Amino acid sequence: MPALIAIRGLRKAYVMGDETVHALAGVDLDFQKGEFVAILGPSGSGKSTLMHILGFMDTPTEGSIVFDGQEVAKLDPDLRAWYRSNRVGFVFQSFNLLPRLTVLENVALPLLYRENSDPVANAAAAKVALERVGMSHRLDHRPSQLSGGERQRVAIARAIVGSPSIIFADEPTGNLDVKNVDRILDLLGSLIKEGITVVLVTHDLSVAERSHRVISMRAGLVQEDRTR
């Protein structure tokens, strides 16, 4: 089967005065449908840069990304926005929920940017996603009124509300205690069964052990890629 995402020769350079930082120095990777992948690597090795580019939040300097058969490395901003709201979900370490919106509004937000977006249908879809993560009882809360684990469950609901093919999670358990880490990993693991691909960045080996495949990055390159 062709890969869901095929990455070839991916580079990201940041020019800082007369110094250039090669955040990604030529990455080749394939992600398959339904894979649960963990990405490990020291600070500064390019993990977040890779996630941001694959999540259509940033563009590469060079290289190819074929997403479901389409070359997407150099799309214009409108098409990038389309992929962002229709094909991928993103979960951040610091949750990134909007403080003034309710739980329901936060989760419905990605659907607002879709064509033919309908508020009633959006709210219904958001409720389904919140049910999925066990947060239906907090629809009208603001993020500040939730615990950390609850905030991350809401963020996962926001990531899955648009039925993405793949979820990128950048240290999603970094701010959580052990009990909540387990719950979030169970939740992400359960998405795999529906054929959603999950790519998770972590510093925690016990978190990486829950995945099927561990990729180690170093200095902007894939150093090791191990399927267990």
Ligand SMILES: Nc1ncnc2c1ncn2[C@@H]1O[C@H](COP(=O)(O)OP(=O)(O)OP(=O)(O)O)[C@@H](O)[C@H]1O
């Ligand atoms: N906007 C930017 N401008 C300049 N340099 C950047 C920028 N973003 C990242 N970098 C540099 O690129 C390199 C890779 O950064 P990245 O955030 O991808 O690392 P990381 O592996 O996610 O690290 P951490 O584990 O600390 O989150 C680092 O050296 C960083 O300083």
Ligand SMILES: [Mg+2]
């Ligand atoms: Mg990072």
